[in-house]
Amino acid sequence: MNRINELFEKKSGNVLSIYFTAGYPTINSTIEILKTLVSAGTDMIEIGVPFSDPLADGPVIQKSNLSALKNGMNLKLLFSQLQNIRREINIPLLIMSYINPILQFGMEEFCGKCEKTGIDGVILPDLPPEVYMEEYSALFQSHHLNNILLISPQTTAERIREIDKLSTGFVYVVSSSSTTGVKNGFSKEQLEYFLRVRNMKLHNPGLIGFGISDHETYELACKYSNGAIIGSTFIKMLDNDPGRIDRIRDFISSIRT
Amino acid sequence: MNYNVDEKGYYGEFGGAFIPEMMYSNLKELRDNYIIILNDEDFKAEYSDLLRNYAGRPSPLFYAKRLSSFHGTNIYLKREDLNHTGAHKINNTIGQILIAKRLGKTRIIAETGAGQHGVATATVCALMGLKCIVYMGKLDVERQEPNVMRMKMLGAEVVPVLSGNMTLKDATNEAIRDWISNPVDTHYIIGSVVGPHPYPDLVTRLQSVISEEIKWQLEEQTGFSDPDFIIACVGGGSNAAGSFYHYLENEKVKLIAVEAAGKGIDSGESAATMVLGHPGVIHGSRTILMQNDDGQITEPYSISAGLDYPGIGPLHAFLHKTGRVSYEHVSDTEALEAAFRLTQFEGIIPALESAHAFAVLGKHKFRKSEVIVVNISGRGDKDMAAYMNYMKQSVRGKINDI
């Protein structure tokens, strides 16, 4: 069984997923960050493949993408860094990127490499559900890869149902109409939206992401969903400083407390 | 051959809407409504009134006698440079602001490179009393200062974009991010036939007035509505799409689109997307774009800020693939020479972008009997610094004997 599905079978709440950009802060920090995150008790990790034009990202992740590219990160290198990762890590691993770097790598080759490496799922915000279904869903399935689709506060109930049908593993509940990045807590409208989604009783689990910045927002997100995803706050903590990898454990426990 | 966009927003394999879910509702609203609005009698009346009485259309079609005799053929100039605000961009912004109003939007955003589209957007926002925010790469803010000042005087907020390489590509990213964050009250007036469906089709339709006029103007002046060639420059491709539109299905009319080769195709400083690019996804559209082997979008270069875009509209990717349009390219220097030639033969100072279209004239052997229409997409006021610089660098005599 896919490790993502396995995780949600065992654990239905307080799932913590961390996003980081491969190649940031240094080209060789990928494995060290992964291992430290696992030992700190992270449930799932999204490995970002940097892209020059990350449309759905705010300034913090834009910068980590650019730094990682300057450091020389690319998909080929990432797969070679990850080739033995499954000897050491058992939690679900996802790749998060944009469609263009994947298209140039080759979608079939990408899916094959993911399977071989032990990647469980993919998040590509600019691959629309309709295109995924028509062009790639068979390919993803044949490689046992989950494709995680996003919903936003503007997504209609009818469309949420469709996305829930197509998404595999979980549904990424984008917390606000915005790009990634830190905001000040959640507004009343956001909480109403979380509640609306929860009451729809989707067949997939849901994780809330975008704007989760501390214990309080994490806990609130977990109240309304199966867990939460932290990206920008984690990248900000690393602050382009390899020395900060040591702080990952403290960071995770400050979120969970 | 059918060159129209299909139901799903594709031209053959190109086009579509590769956008994050956070933008889906905004685009869907536009997609569901744009054709209805464009066909609405009320809209049509208001649009054509503004084109005529505000923008100054129809723009003249002018027989360029001295340039024709220099090239040994018959050259007609489509004078988009004479439109209000000095370029073809106003055709699009007038149309889109009327659509935005009908969709109940109160806040307008735009991206700009050279500043022409930013000025055209700020202008219609002033006209309609709508709030206007223009994203412009910091580098472009510095090199296009007169247009920045025009936008500010028109009441627009100009936001210098510091991300990426701080040019048009990054300004477009930032405008898209703004739209993601403001899904309800905001309309994004995109400046060319780029971006996710329905923008390429919407902007093509709004610019198609150029070829609609060429048809009757040429008929009036020559007795025939079809030229042998139409030539236009391409950045994203809107003035070219508009100049070609009504001739696309008439295969006898040869169409030439001219890209900016910058310092040369192999120099590493070029914006000739059709030569240097490969299929991929940029700004929500599957098209041809300049990128490295890893799929990272590369920074183009051209002396002309309006052609400095690493992609090209999906319609053009399709016209290239089908061979309907021939895509050529000229260098900075060739464009500068052509600008001085046009100026000194006809008394018309073109925009640097438009000068690229004129630079291919010397690369073809046209017959004496042939009729060529060249679109002057804009005027050269904004480019005077570059022209003066070129004059200083060139040997005096050289410019005088072009």
Ligand SMILES: Cc1ncc(COP(=O)(O)O)c(C=O)c1O
């Ligand atoms: C005068 C002029 N011509 C041409 C262009 C290129 O745009 P497009 O290819 O969409 O016509 C621009 C863009 O700024 C422009 O200002």
